[in-house]
Amino acid sequence: METVTLTHTAALARLGHALSDETRTRILLALREAPAYPSDLADALGVSRQVMSNQLACLRGCGLVESIPDGRRTLYRLGDAHLASALGDLLTLVLAVDPECCGPDCTCA
Numbered sequence: 001m002e003t004v005t006l007t008h009t010a011a012l013a014r015l016g017h018a019l020s021d022e023t024r025t026r027i028l029l030a031l032r033e034a035p036a037y038p039s040d041l042a043d044a045l046g047v048s049r050q051v052m053s054n055q056l057a058c059l060r061g062c063g064l065v066e067s068i069p070d071g072r073r074t075l076y077r078l079g080d081a082h083l084a085s086a087l088g089d090l091l092t093l094v095l096a097v098d099p100e101c102c103g104p105d106c107t108c109a
Contacts, residue, residue: 014062015086023047024055031065032084035077 018024026045030036036044042052056076059065064083068075078084 011063014064018059018062018064019090021055021058023051024059027052027055027059028064028078028083028087031076031078032087035068035075037070037073037075041076 018028023045027041030041030044038052038056039049041056042049045052047055056065056067060067060076060079064079065076066079068077
């Protein structure tokens, strides 16, 4: 059995926080496919550049994405190659959601 440390739980908590927001989730899934510039991500996801900037700052702060200066622009990519496969694994999950608990007024959050 693998030993789980506080570092592991902190990393999973950061990932959970990131995935709790639909826009951040969509950004991570887009970056799973290829690195991208914020303006291109904003256009592809249909959000403002300000929203994209804020969400990328959050993801960068969590260590999930990294920024790479590219002349006057900045390219973003996933912070760890393992994250792409982990997101792929999460996409294969099948969940049985209890509508009594997780409906529009869900208090699980």
